Amino acid sequence: MTELRYLPDADDVTTFTATVTEADQDAVFLDGTYFYPEGGGQPADRGVLEWDGGIADVTDVRKDHGDVRHAVDIRDGEPPTEGTTVDARIDGDRRRAVSRMHTAQHVVSRVVLEEYGASTAGNQVYPDRARIDFEPASFDADDLEEIERHSNEAIERDLPVVKENRPRPEVEAEVDEGRALLDMIPDSVDPLRVVEIEGFDMCPCGGTHASSLGELGGITITDTVSKGEDVERLEFELEDEPR
Numbered sequence: 275m276t277e278l279r280y281l282p283d284a285d286d287v288t289t290f291t292a293t294v295t296e297a298d299q300d301a302v303f304l305d306g307t308y309f310y311p312e313g314g315g316q317p318a319d320r321g322v323l324e325w326d327g328g329i330a331d332v333t334d335v336r337k338d339h340g341d342v343r344h345a346v347d348i349r350d351g352e353p354p355t356e357g358t359t360v361d362a363r364i365d366g367d368r369r370r371a372v373s374r375m376h377t378a379q380h381v382v383s384r385v386v387l388e389e390y391g392a393s394t395a396g397n398q399v400y401p402d403r404a405r406i407d408f409e410p411a412s413f414d415a416d417d418l419e420e421i422e423r424h425s426n427e428a429i430e431r432d433l434p435v436v437k438e439n440r441p442r443p444e445v446e447a448e449v450d451e452g453r454a455l456l457d458m459i460p461d462s463v464d465p466l467r468v469v470e471i472e473g474f475d476m477c478p479c480g481g482t483h484a485s486s487l488g489e490l491g492g493i494t495i496t497d498t499v500s501k502g503e504d505v506e507r508l509e510f511e512l513e514d515e516p517r
């Protein structure tokens with residue numbers, strides 16, 4: 275088992291050391307990692323692993339039967355042997371961009387639930403953009419302006435973002451319908467890692483996020499796409515600089 279060290283609240287860590295448990299030309303497994311493995315609508319981190327006698331680019335990160343597989347492109351040297359200590363560096367700019375975007379996704383999802391009663395059916399974030407599928411939903415131009423305005427008001431309030439493990443029954447009792455796909459999380463997962471934007475939103479989520487909304491730039495909705503009778507996709511971007 276690879277320990278997921280970014281959970282529950284170390285998702286700002288981008289340099290660390292760890293011990294190799296298994297490695298070959300294509301992949302490195304560690305006893306613990308801060309690299310985010312693709313999942314939950316968030317892409318994998320990128321970065322570098324360095325050890326005595328070698329260096330490799332991390333080109334992809336995936337969960338693999340309880341372990342985390344760091345796909346590598348070895349630039350120099352032989353693959354590290356079991357027990358080797360590696361110095362790891364996550365691409366911090368990319369991680370921060372994705373974390374801000376993922377946090378903005380929570381903000382927009384909450385605003386749309388609050389104002390239009392639509393649930394988040396799916397989402398995908400990237401370093402430079404994000405999309406969310408809402409259901410049931412159909413937005414006109416005025417709606418989009420409203421969603422943008424409410425989202426940016428929340429960002430300007432610079433609300434703290436708390437990430438912590440909480441007992442599953444407590445989360446199930448407190449989370450609003452439409453803000454959690456609890457059926458998709460196996461019953462055995464307890465406690466649940468939750469992300470709470472204080473006084474604004476709470477949902478179970480395993481991704482990486484900003485520590486306060488003040489880290490985000492302003493949200494601009496760039497497009498909407500109808501994805502079927504009741505599903506509408508919103509696409510948005512963030513300003514580079516915090517407001």
Ligand SMILES: [Zn+2]
Pocket residue numbers: 376377380469479480481482483
């Ligand atoms: Zn999240």
